[in-house]
Amino acid sequence: MDALEKLKLLGPPTCFEPAEEVVGAYRPPPPQDDDDLSGCIHNAVMPGGKRIALLKTMLTSACERDCAYCAFRQGRDFRRATFTPDELAQLFMRLHGKSIAEGLFLSSGIAGGGPRVQDRLIATAELLRHHYGFRGYIHLKIMPGAEREQVLAAMRLANRVSVNLEAPNTERLACLAPHKVFTEELLQRLRWIEELRQEVAGRRPSSTTQFVVGAAGESDVELLTTTEYLHRRVGLARAYFSRFTPVSDTPLENHPPTPPAREHRLYQSSFLLRDYGFQVEELPFDTGGNLPLDSDPKLAWARAHLAHVPVEVNTADRRDLLRVPGIGPKGVEQVLQARRRGRLHNLDDLSKLGVIAERAAPFILLDGRRPSHQLSLWPV
Protein backbone atom coordinates (compact mmCIF):
# COMPACT_ATOMS: atom_id res chain seq x y z
CA MET A 1 0.00 0.00 0.00
CA ASP A 2 1.52 3.37 -0.89
CA ALA A 3 1.41 6.42 1.36
CA LEU A 4 -1.55 8.05 -0.41
CA GLU A 5 -3.62 4.89 -0.13
CA LYS A 6 -2.79 4.76 3.58
CA LEU A 7 -3.84 8.38 3.98
CA LYS A 8 -7.21 7.66 2.41
CA LEU A 9 -7.74 4.97 5.07
CA LEU A 10 -6.27 6.89 8.02
CA GLY A 11 -7.45 10.44 7.31
CA PRO A 12 -11.27 10.34 7.09
CA PRO A 13 -11.85 8.66 10.50
CA THR A 14 -10.36 11.72 12.24
CA CYS A 15 -13.66 13.49 11.52
CA PHE A 16 -14.68 11.87 14.84
CA GLU A 17 -11.90 13.80 16.58
CA PRO A 18 -12.83 17.47 16.52
CA ALA A 19 -9.72 19.46 17.30
CA GLU A 20 -9.88 22.83 15.58
CA GLU A 21 -12.78 24.85 14.22
CA VAL A 22 -13.51 23.20 10.90
CA VAL A 23 -15.51 25.54 8.71
CA GLY A 24 -16.56 23.34 5.85
CA ALA A 25 -14.93 21.05 3.41
CA TYR A 26 -11.67 22.14 1.86
CA ARG A 27 -11.30 21.52 -1.84
CA PRO A 28 -7.62 20.91 -2.48
CA PRO A 29 -6.22 21.51 -5.96
CA PRO A 30 -6.24 18.11 -7.66
CA PRO A 31 -2.79 17.22 -9.04
CA GLN A 32 -2.68 14.02 -11.10
CA ASP A 33 -1.31 11.75 -8.40
CA ASP A 34 -3.20 13.17 -5.41
CA ASP A 35 -6.83 12.39 -6.23
CA ASP A 36 -9.65 12.86 -3.77
CA LEU A 37 -8.23 13.88 -0.39
CA SER A 38 -11.31 15.85 0.65
CA GLY A 39 -11.91 13.57 3.66
CA CYS A 40 -8.38 14.24 4.88
CA ILE A 41 -7.97 17.99 4.30
CA HIS A 42 -10.14 20.38 6.29
CA ASN A 43 -10.68 24.10 6.10
CA ALA A 44 -9.77 24.88 9.69
CA VAL A 45 -9.62 28.04 11.79
CA MET A 46 -6.46 28.22 13.88
CA PRO A 47 -6.38 29.45 17.47
CA GLY A 48 -5.30 32.91 16.23
CA GLY A 49 -8.15 33.08 13.70
CA LYS A 50 -6.20 32.29 10.52
CA ARG A 51 -7.75 29.70 8.17
CA ILE A 52 -5.56 26.93 6.82
CA ALA A 53 -5.88 23.63 4.93
CA LEU A 54 -5.37 21.14 7.76
CA LEU A 55 -4.36 17.56 7.04
CA LYS A 56 -5.93 15.33 9.70
CA THR A 57 -4.77 11.75 10.00
CA MET A 58 -3.91 8.92 12.31
CA LEU A 59 -0.44 7.39 12.36
CA THR A 60 -2.00 3.94 12.67
CA SER A 61 -5.48 2.44 12.89
CA ALA A 62 -4.08 -0.63 14.66
CA CYS A 63 -5.16 -0.63 18.30
CA GLU A 64 -4.80 -2.98 21.25
CA ARG A 65 -7.51 -1.28 23.32
CA ASP A 66 -11.20 -2.17 23.31
CA CYS A 67 -13.08 1.10 23.75
CA ALA A 68 -16.73 0.19 23.38
CA TYR A 69 -17.71 2.97 20.95
CA CYS A 70 -14.64 2.97 18.70
CA ALA A 71 -14.31 1.76 15.13
CA PHE A 72 -10.62 0.95 15.72
CA ARG A 73 -11.04 -1.29 18.75
CA GLN A 74 -9.03 -4.48 18.74
CA GLY A 75 -10.60 -7.46 17.02
CA ARG A 76 -12.93 -5.41 14.81
CA ASP A 77 -12.63 -6.57 11.25
CA PHE A 78 -11.65 -3.85 8.78
CA ARG A 79 -8.63 -2.87 6.71
CA ARG A 80 -6.00 -1.27 8.95
CA ALA A 81 -2.98 0.79 7.94
CA THR A 82 0.14 2.20 9.57
CA PHE A 83 2.50 5.01 8.55
CA THR A 84 6.12 5.07 9.56
CA PRO A 85 7.10 8.54 10.82
CA ASP A 86 9.33 9.01 7.79
CA GLU A 87 6.60 7.99 5.37
CA LEU A 88 4.05 10.39 6.88
CA ALA A 89 6.52 13.28 7.14
CA GLN A 90 7.51 12.83 3.49
CA LEU A 91 3.89 12.64 2.35
CA PHE A 92 2.93 15.73 4.34
CA MET A 93 5.82 17.72 2.89
CA ARG A 94 4.86 16.60 -0.62
CA LEU A 95 1.30 17.84 -0.05
CA HIS A 96 2.62 20.98 1.61
CA GLY A 97 4.88 21.67 -1.36
CA LYS A 98 1.81 21.54 -3.62
CA SER A 99 -0.13 23.91 -1.31
CA ILE A 100 -2.60 21.12 -0.54
CA ALA A 101 -1.84 20.92 3.20
CA GLU A 102 -0.67 23.82 5.39
CA GLY A 103 -0.92 22.20 8.82
CA LEU A 104 -1.09 18.76 10.42
CA PHE A 105 -3.34 17.17 13.04
CA LEU A 106 -1.87 13.82 14.09
CA SER A 107 -3.60 11.19 16.21
CA SER A 108 -3.16 7.43 16.50
CA GLY A 109 -4.44 4.10 17.67
CA ILE A 110 -2.42 2.38 20.38
CA ALA A 111 -0.21 -0.50 19.27
CA GLY A 112 2.64 -1.50 21.57
CA GLY A 113 1.66 0.83 24.43
CA GLY A 114 1.01 4.56 24.72
CA PRO A 115 4.68 5.56 25.23
CA ARG A 116 5.81 3.68 22.10
CA VAL A 117 3.14 5.34 19.97
CA GLN A 118 3.96 8.70 21.52
CA ASP A 119 7.58 8.26 20.43
CA ARG A 120 6.43 7.74 16.86
CA LEU A 121 4.17 10.81 16.92
CA ILE A 122 7.07 12.85 18.27
CA ALA A 123 9.45 11.36 15.68
CA THR A 124 7.08 12.47 12.90
CA ALA A 125 6.92 16.01 14.23
CA GLU A 126 10.70 16.10 14.74
CA LEU A 127 11.25 15.12 11.13
CA LEU A 128 8.89 17.88 10.00
CA ARG A 129 10.45 20.56 12.19
CA HIS A 130 14.14 19.64 12.12
CA HIS A 131 14.72 17.68 8.90
CA TYR A 132 12.25 19.44 6.59
CA GLY A 133 12.20 22.81 8.38
CA PHE A 134 8.39 22.97 8.52
CA ARG A 135 7.32 25.98 10.60
CA GLY A 136 3.55 25.69 10.21
CA TYR A 137 0.81 24.37 12.47
CA ILE A 138 1.13 20.96 14.15
CA HIS A 139 -1.39 19.45 16.56
CA LEU A 140 -0.14 16.32 18.34
CA LYS A 141 -2.27 13.92 20.30
CA ILE A 142 -0.94 12.88 23.71
CA MET A 143 -1.45 9.15 24.16
CA PRO A 144 -2.84 7.49 27.29
CA GLY A 145 0.13 6.64 29.50
CA ALA A 146 2.62 8.93 27.71
CA GLU A 147 5.56 9.86 29.93
CA ARG A 148 6.14 13.35 31.27
CA GLU A 149 9.31 13.80 29.19
CA GLN A 150 7.35 12.81 26.10
CA VAL A 151 4.65 15.36 26.90
CA LEU A 152 7.37 18.01 27.15
CA ALA A 153 8.94 16.89 23.84
CA ALA A 154 5.53 17.06 22.13
CA MET A 155 4.91 20.54 23.58
CA ARG A 156 8.24 21.76 22.18
CA LEU A 157 7.25 20.62 18.69
CA ALA A 158 3.52 21.34 18.51
CA ASN A 159 1.29 24.41 18.42
CA ARG A 160 -1.48 22.45 20.10
CA VAL A 161 -1.57 19.22 22.10
CA SER A 162 -4.62 17.30 23.22
CA VAL A 163 -5.63 14.48 25.52
CA ASN A 164 -8.95 12.78 24.84
CA LEU A 165 -10.65 12.27 28.20
CA GLU A 166 -13.69 10.76 26.42
CA ALA A 167 -15.77 10.77 29.64
CA PRO A 168 -16.18 13.22 32.53
CA ASN A 169 -14.99 10.92 35.32
CA THR A 170 -13.70 7.48 36.27
CA GLU A 171 -17.12 5.86 36.58
CA ARG A 172 -18.30 6.97 33.15
CA LEU A 173 -15.01 6.15 31.45
CA ALA A 174 -15.29 2.57 32.72
CA CYS A 175 -18.47 2.19 30.60
CA LEU A 176 -16.72 3.45 27.47
CA ALA A 177 -13.14 2.31 27.73
CA PRO A 178 -12.58 -0.43 30.31
CA HIS A 179 -8.80 -0.35 29.95
CA LYS A 180 -8.27 3.39 30.21
CA VAL A 181 -7.58 4.87 33.63
CA PHE A 182 -9.19 8.29 33.92
CA THR A 183 -6.98 10.11 36.40
CA GLU A 184 -3.60 8.40 36.11
CA GLU A 185 -3.53 7.79 32.36
CA LEU A 186 -5.47 10.76 30.99
CA LEU A 187 -6.23 13.66 33.34
CA GLN A 188 -2.68 13.61 34.73
CA ARG A 189 -1.32 14.39 31.24
CA LEU A 190 -3.48 17.51 31.04
CA ARG A 191 -2.17 18.54 34.46
CA TRP A 192 1.41 17.99 33.29
CA ILE A 193 0.80 20.13 30.22
CA GLU A 194 -0.30 23.01 32.43
CA GLU A 195 2.63 22.46 34.85
CA LEU A 196 5.11 22.37 31.98
CA ARG A 197 3.63 25.54 30.49
CA GLN A 198 4.33 27.25 33.81
CA GLU A 199 7.79 25.73 34.27
CA VAL A 200 9.32 25.75 30.82
CA ALA A 201 10.04 28.91 28.94
CA GLY A 202 9.55 29.02 25.20
CA ARG A 203 6.67 27.51 23.26
CA ARG A 204 3.34 27.44 25.03
CA PRO A 205 1.06 25.17 23.00
CA SER A 206 -2.64 25.32 23.77
CA SER A 207 -4.36 22.17 25.01
CA THR A 208 -7.75 20.67 24.24
CA THR A 209 -9.76 17.58 25.07
CA GLN A 210 -12.67 15.65 23.65
CA PHE A 211 -15.67 13.99 25.26
CA VAL A 212 -17.84 11.34 23.65
CA VAL A 213 -21.36 12.47 24.53
CA GLY A 214 -24.27 10.20 25.31
CA ALA A 215 -22.80 6.70 25.34
CA ALA A 216 -22.01 6.27 29.03
CA GLY A 217 -25.21 7.57 30.65
CA GLU A 218 -23.39 10.71 31.77
CA SER A 219 -25.37 13.89 32.40
CA ASP A 220 -24.59 17.34 31.07
CA VAL A 221 -23.80 18.55 34.59
CA GLU A 222 -21.09 15.88 34.86
CA LEU A 223 -19.57 16.88 31.52
CA LEU A 224 -19.69 20.59 32.28
CA THR A 225 -18.39 20.24 35.85
CA THR A 226 -15.28 18.54 34.46
CA THR A 227 -15.07 21.12 31.65
CA GLU A 228 -15.19 23.96 34.17
CA TYR A 229 -12.41 22.32 36.19
CA LEU A 230 -10.29 21.93 33.07
CA HIS A 231 -10.71 25.55 32.01
CA ARG A 232 -10.03 26.95 35.48
CA ARG A 233 -7.39 24.56 36.81
CA VAL A 234 -5.42 23.13 33.90
CA GLY A 235 -5.58 25.97 31.39
CA LEU A 236 -7.61 24.04 28.80
CA ALA A 237 -8.25 26.12 25.68
CA ARG A 238 -11.23 24.19 24.45
CA ALA A 239 -13.38 21.15 25.22
CA TYR A 240 -14.83 19.36 22.23
CA PHE A 241 -18.08 17.42 22.50
CA SER A 242 -18.46 14.62 20.04
CA ARG A 243 -21.94 13.17 19.98
CA PHE A 244 -22.04 9.41 20.10
CA THR A 245 -22.86 7.66 16.83
CA PRO A 246 -23.12 3.87 16.93
CA VAL A 247 -20.57 1.86 14.96
CA SER A 248 -21.40 -1.63 13.69
CA ASP A 249 -19.66 -4.59 15.27
CA THR A 250 -18.97 -2.78 18.54
CA PRO A 251 -20.61 -3.38 21.95
CA LEU A 252 -22.55 -0.12 21.55
CA GLU A 253 -23.82 -0.75 18.02
CA ASN A 254 -27.45 -0.78 19.24
CA HIS A 255 -27.10 2.20 21.57
CA PRO A 256 -29.15 5.17 20.28
CA PRO A 257 -27.22 8.04 18.70
CA THR A 258 -27.01 11.32 20.58
CA PRO A 259 -29.07 14.16 19.09
CA PRO A 260 -27.03 17.01 17.55
CA ALA A 261 -28.93 19.51 19.74
CA ARG A 262 -27.29 18.07 22.88
CA GLU A 263 -23.83 18.64 21.46
CA HIS A 264 -24.85 22.19 20.50
CA ARG A 265 -26.16 23.06 24.00
CA LEU A 266 -22.97 21.66 25.56
CA TYR A 267 -20.82 23.88 23.33
CA GLN A 268 -22.94 26.93 24.15
CA SER A 269 -22.64 26.16 27.86
CA SER A 270 -18.90 25.52 27.74
CA PHE A 271 -18.43 28.96 26.15
CA LEU A 272 -20.50 30.48 28.96
CA LEU A 273 -18.10 28.85 31.45
CA ARG A 274 -14.95 29.82 29.56
CA ASP A 275 -15.73 33.26 28.16
CA TYR A 276 -18.74 34.70 29.99
CA GLY A 277 -17.93 34.17 33.67
CA PHE A 278 -20.74 31.69 34.34
CA GLN A 279 -20.41 29.02 37.03
CA VAL A 280 -21.63 25.54 36.23
CA GLU A 281 -24.29 25.68 38.95
CA GLU A 282 -25.88 28.71 37.25
CA LEU A 283 -26.70 26.75 34.10
CA PRO A 284 -30.36 25.72 33.62
CA PHE A 285 -30.11 21.97 34.22
CA ASP A 286 -33.26 19.89 34.65
CA THR A 287 -33.70 17.52 37.57
CA GLY A 288 -31.70 14.86 35.73
CA GLY A 289 -28.75 17.21 35.34
CA ASN A 290 -29.30 17.83 31.64
CA LEU A 291 -29.72 21.05 29.69
CA PRO A 292 -33.04 21.64 27.97
CA LEU A 293 -32.54 20.93 24.29
CA ASP A 294 -35.10 23.51 23.18
CA SER A 295 -33.61 26.64 24.73
CA ASP A 296 -30.33 28.52 24.60
CA PRO A 297 -28.77 28.29 28.10
CA LYS A 298 -27.85 32.00 28.22
CA LEU A 299 -31.33 33.03 27.16
CA ALA A 300 -32.88 30.68 29.73
CA TRP A 301 -30.69 32.19 32.46
CA ALA A 302 -31.59 35.73 31.38
CA ARG A 303 -35.32 34.99 31.35
CA ALA A 304 -35.04 33.73 34.91
CA HIS A 305 -32.76 36.50 36.23
CA LEU A 306 -32.90 39.63 34.05
CA ALA A 307 -36.46 39.86 32.79
CA HIS A 308 -37.49 41.86 35.88
CA VAL A 309 -34.06 43.28 36.72
CA PRO A 310 -32.75 44.61 33.39
CA VAL A 311 -29.14 45.71 32.92
CA GLU A 312 -28.49 49.44 32.30
CA VAL A 313 -26.13 49.32 29.35
CA ASN A 314 -24.69 52.77 30.04
CA THR A 315 -23.44 51.90 33.52
CA ALA A 316 -23.20 48.10 33.86
CA ASP A 317 -19.82 46.52 34.42
CA ARG A 318 -18.24 43.99 32.06
CA ARG A 319 -19.57 40.99 34.01
CA ASP A 320 -23.18 42.16 33.90
CA LEU A 321 -23.00 43.11 30.22
CA LEU A 322 -21.71 39.62 29.40
CA ARG A 323 -24.86 38.15 30.95
CA VAL A 324 -27.13 39.86 28.42
CA PRO A 325 -28.23 37.68 25.47
CA GLY A 326 -27.02 39.17 22.20
CA ILE A 327 -23.89 40.66 23.79
CA GLY A 328 -20.72 38.61 23.44
CA PRO A 329 -17.16 39.31 24.61
CA LYS A 330 -16.38 41.42 21.53
CA GLY A 331 -19.67 43.31 21.88
CA VAL A 332 -18.87 44.10 25.51
CA GLU A 333 -15.54 45.63 24.51
CA GLN A 334 -17.28 47.71 21.85
CA VAL A 335 -19.92 48.90 24.33
CA LEU A 336 -17.28 49.85 26.92
CA GLN A 337 -15.30 51.80 24.31
CA ALA A 338 -18.40 53.53 22.95
CA ARG A 339 -19.42 54.61 26.47
CA ARG A 340 -16.17 56.56 26.76
CA ARG A 341 -17.33 58.63 23.78
CA GLY A 342 -20.90 59.20 24.95
CA ARG A 343 -24.14 57.59 26.08
CA LEU A 344 -25.98 54.90 24.19
CA HIS A 345 -29.59 55.87 23.55
CA ASN A 346 -31.30 53.23 21.44
CA LEU A 347 -31.09 49.81 19.84
CA ASP A 348 -29.56 51.23 16.67
CA ASP A 349 -26.61 52.47 18.74
CA LEU A 350 -26.12 48.90 19.99
CA SER A 351 -26.53 47.28 16.56
CA LYS A 352 -23.70 49.46 15.24
CA LEU A 353 -21.46 47.97 17.96
CA GLY A 354 -22.09 44.37 16.90
CA VAL A 355 -24.73 43.66 19.56
CA ILE A 356 -27.75 41.59 18.47
CA ALA A 357 -30.02 44.34 19.69
CA GLU A 358 -33.42 42.65 19.36
CA ARG A 359 -32.12 39.72 21.40
CA ALA A 360 -30.74 42.00 24.10
CA ALA A 361 -33.76 44.34 24.21
CA PRO A 362 -35.96 42.45 26.74
CA PHE A 363 -33.13 42.41 29.28
CA ILE A 364 -31.68 45.93 29.14
CA LEU A 365 -32.29 49.58 29.93
CA LEU A 366 -30.94 52.44 27.83
CA ASP A 367 -30.85 55.74 29.72
CA GLY A 368 -33.13 54.24 32.34
CA ARG A 369 -35.80 53.16 29.86
CA ARG A 370 -36.64 49.80 28.36
CA PRO A 371 -35.99 50.09 24.64
CA SER A 372 -39.00 49.58 22.43
CA HIS A 373 -38.62 46.47 20.36
CA GLN A 374 -40.73 44.09 18.40
CA LEU A 375 -41.76 40.87 20.09
CA SER A 376 -38.98 38.57 19.12
CA LEU A 377 -39.38 35.51 16.98
CA TRP A 378 -35.72 34.83 17.59
CA PRO A 379 -35.00 31.10 17.59
CA VAL A 380 -33.83 29.70 20.88
Ligand code: SF4
Ligand atom coordinates in the same frame (compact mmCIF):
# COMPACT_ATOMS: atom_id res chain seq x y z
S1 SF4 B 1 -7.52 3.63 22.32
FE1 SF4 B 1 -8.32 5.09 20.83
S2 SF4 B 1 -8.20 4.08 18.83
FE2 SF4 B 1 -7.95 2.50 20.40
S3 SF4 B 1 -10.01 1.64 20.71
FE3 SF4 B 1 -9.72 3.28 22.24
S4 SF4 B 1 -10.53 5.17 21.29
FE4 SF4 B 1 -10.22 3.61 19.64
